[in-house]
Amino acid sequence: MTPVTTISLDSWTPSCTPEDQERATRALEAGGVLFMPSLVFALHEDERDFLSPDTAGEGKNVSFDGARNRLSGSSADAASQRRLQAMLARYAASSRSLLGSLLPHYAPTLQQARTSFRPVEISGRDISWRKDDTRLHVDSFPSSPTGGDRILRVFSNVNPNGQSRAWRLGESFEAVSRRFLPQIRGPLPGANQVLKAVGVTKRLRSDYDHFMLGLHDRMKADLGYQAKADQSDVGFPPGSSWIVYTDQVSHAAMGGQHAFEQTFHLPVAGMLDPAQAPLGILERLVGRTLV
Ligand SMILES: O=C(O)CCC(=O)C(=O)O
């Protein structure tokens, strides 16, 4: 089952020894979760009003695209949006700085993607099964193929009422793949090109993305699997942060409110041990190259 490695740092600009860095990188790449129980993302006094589902309007989160310096998902007035954006930009900078100190091996190739603020209670949301993150899954997004690049996420719980973010962690990526790959057929010839041409995907969906999406969907659709798969409950308390390769680690978010999340992408070649990537595991099991 998914190992959780506790790291006792409490600063977004920590000084880490080479041994700490290697241990953290290896634990992550092996499919573990890095848990930092006292790494607090502190809100400014005037940001506390954002701790309300209203901040996300009709949606479930507010997101910030640092590359374009653009906020989306908020219907607040212009002044509030400026403060919200500053808060998300601070989380983006903090998480980037953390990875720079803790996982320096990734620095040359790490790409920062979207930042999100999640002020809506997870449990009891009315959502289709495919989008339901209370079901165990590995991350794969229909419109955003990664072409094999990794999805690395940093999370922080900022709940003001003592409520933990409750996750389930499932079996290893290899076990998930062995179980579901036999049910997943390869894409029809030309299908990936058609999805790109009609705008379903932002870039060409590779065969890797096809199989990842297949795993994501088969896992979520299988209620027997959800109930019976090897799994454990883990709670991330307010004031804690955690890092996980969500394309590799089987996870489900069962409850909790008020969290930040920062997504990074990493080319497989940027890993310490590229053979541990989902790409390598899938290529070995399918028996051919997938990107
Ligand atoms: O919001 C959360 O706690 C996690 C949801 C999830 O599945 C994800 O961000 O990949």
Ligand SMILES: [Fe+2]
């Ligand atoms: Fe997820």
